[in-house]
Amino acid sequence: MKRKISEIMDITSELPEECIADIISKTSPPDACRMSLVSQTFSSVAASNFVWEALLPPDHQQIISESVSSSPSLNILSKKDLYFSLCDNPILIGNGNRSFAIHKWSGKKTYMLGARELGVIWGDASQYWKWYSLAESPVLPKSRFSEVAHLVDVCWLYVWGRIETKILSPNTRYGAYLIYTIGDQSHGLDKPVKLLVRFLDEIRCDYINAYLLSRTSMDDAPEDEDARFPRDREDMWMGIEMGEFFNHDQVERVVEMHLRETEVLNWKSGLVIHGIEVRPKDLR
Numbered sequence: 001m002k003r004k005i006s007e008i009m010d011i012t013s014e015l016p017e018e019c020i021a022d023i024i025s026k027t028s029p030p031d032a033c034r035m036s037l038v039s040q041t042f043s044s045v046a047a048s049n050f051v052w053e054a055l056l057p058p059d060h061q062q063i064i065s066e067s068v069s070s071s072p073s074l075n076i077l078s079k080k081d082l083y084f085s086l087c088d089n090p091i092l093i094g095n096g097n098r099s100f101a102i103h104k105w106s107g108k109k110t111y112m113l114g115a116r117e118l119g120v121i122w123g124d125a126s127q128y129w130k131w132y133s134l135a136e137s138p139v140l141p142k143s144r145f146s147e148v149a150h151l152v153d154v155c156w157l158y159v160w161g162r163i164e165t166k167i168l169s170p171n172t173r174y175g176a177y178l179i180y181t182i183g184d185q186s187h188g189l190d191k192p193v194k195l196l197v198r199f200l201d202e203i204r205c206d207y208i209n210a211y212l213l214s215r216t217s218m219d220d221a222p223e224d225e226d227a228r229f230p231r232d233r234e235d236m237w238m239g240i241e242m243g244e245f246f247n248h249d250q251v252e253r254v255v256e257m258h259l260r261e262t263e264v265l266n267w268k269s270g271l272v273i274h275g276i277e278v279r280p281k282d283l284r
Contacts, residue, residue: 001018005054007193008074013279015031017041017044017045020021020041020042020045021045021048021050021051022239023166024042024045024046024051025050025051025053025054025055026045026054028055028105028106028107029055029083029104029105029106029107030105031155032046032051032052032055033046040277046150047078047080048079049078049079049080051080051112052078052079052080052081052082052083055065055083056079056082056083056102056107057102057105057108057109057169059150060082060086060102061217063091063093063100064091066093066094067090067091067092067093067100067140068093068094068095069094074091078175083102083107086100086101086102087101087103087104088104089101090110090112090144092144092145096114096145096146097112097113097114097116097145098111098112098114098117099111099112099114099144099235100242103280106280108169108172108280109167109168109169110277110278110279111167111277111278111279112144112162112179112275112276112277112278113161113163113247113275113276113277113278113280114144114145114146114147114148114274114275115131115145115147115148115149115275116131116145116146116147116149116162117272117275118149118159118160118161118273118275118276119158119159119160119161120149120153120158120159120273121156121157121158121159122156123149125141126152127152127153128151128152128153128154129149129150129151129152129154130149130150130152131147131148131149131150132147132148132150133146133147139184140181140183140272141181141237141274142235142236143274145259145274145275146161148272148273148274149270149272149273150183150272151268151269151270151272151273152269153265153267153269153272154267154268155265155267155268156261156262156265157180157193157259157261157262157268157271158258158259158260158261158262159258159259159260159273160256160257160258160259160260161256161257161275161276162200162254162255162256162257163254163255163257163278164252164253164254164255165247165248165251165252165253165254165255166252168247168278169247169280170247170248170249170250170267171247171248172246172247172248172280173244173245173246173247173280173281174245174246174247174255174278174279174280174281175241175242175243175244175277175279175280175281176197176241176243176244176245176255176257176276176277176278177239177240177241177242177276177277177278178195178239178240178242178257178259178273178276179233179237179238179239179273179274179275179276180212180230180238180239180240180271180272180273180274180276181214181238181272181274182213182238182270182271182272183270183271183272184270185269185270186269186270186271187267187268187269187270188267188268188269189212189213189268189269189270189271190210190211190213190218190266191261191264191266191268192210192211192222192224192227192259192261193209193210193211193212193259193260194207194208194209194210194258194259194260194261194263195207195208195209195210195228195240195241195242195243195258195259196208196242196243196256196257196258197242197243197244197245197255197256197257197258198243198245198255198256199245199253199254199255199256200253200254200255200256201253201254207226207258207260208228208242208243209226209227209228210227210229210240210242211227211228211229211230212230212240212271213229213230214229214230214232214238216230228240228241232260239277242257242258242259242276244281245258255278257276257278
């Protein structure tokens with residue numbers, strides 16, 4: 001008797017699989033994974049290409065076709081496997097100085113501008129900056145790009161990047177993060193730097209005070225409670241939030257991201273820049 005009642009109450013006996021798939025496709029990736037535990041029918045439907053095609057960015061196939069690093073095997077993966085592959089394994093696009101990935105909890109787009117994609121004052125002068133490949137710098141964390149920028153010695157530190165909002169997910173709040181590490185024999189990096197994220201057509205210059213060294217690694221921790229500090233990442237790099245912005249739907253703008261220290265003007269060395277990552281915020 002109980003078994004018959006449970007069968008009657010089972011929604012899978014009331015709705016065709018096409019309807020269940022349509023419902024799940026309008027949820028989120030975490031919800032789709034949770035629904036796969038409801039029943040065998042839900043498990044099959046929640047793993048279908050129909051569902052995960054809807055959860056992938058609409059232009060994901062075009063982005064993959066422009067990749068310079070993706071394996072041909074991406075084209076034969078199921079949509080669900082493709083989704084999680086793009087979450088865990090960013091692909092290089094364009095000239096190889098940018099990477100694309102998917103934010104696992106939302107399906108939103110994430111981009112990273114490699115060091116070669118950034119503007120670096122005196123970046124082409126070897127007495128100030130050096131560019132290393134993985135083979136030349138085996139002690140550095142693994143990089144997805146062919147080169148990283150290593151600060152030799154400057155008193156005027158200024159690095160910036162730009163990204164067009166049209167390639168990002170619409171109606172999404174994004175954060176921009178400087179991804180870097182501190183090399184051996186570094187000096188002068190204990191002074192505050194200025195960080196800024198703004199739209200190119202904005203006049204505001206409300207820089208944020210930040211420190212490139214972690215609070216625990218500094219001999220004299222600063223008393224500025226509003227200052228930002230970096231966090232260690234799972235990939236062995238460090239990341240510090242430069243700022244945030246909201247990407248409205250159908251509004252094409254350019255976002256600028258700045259790191260500068262042009263006030264103290266002390267000599268600085270040892271900063272190793274991986275790039276700037278632009279990823280969705282508060283979506284987990």
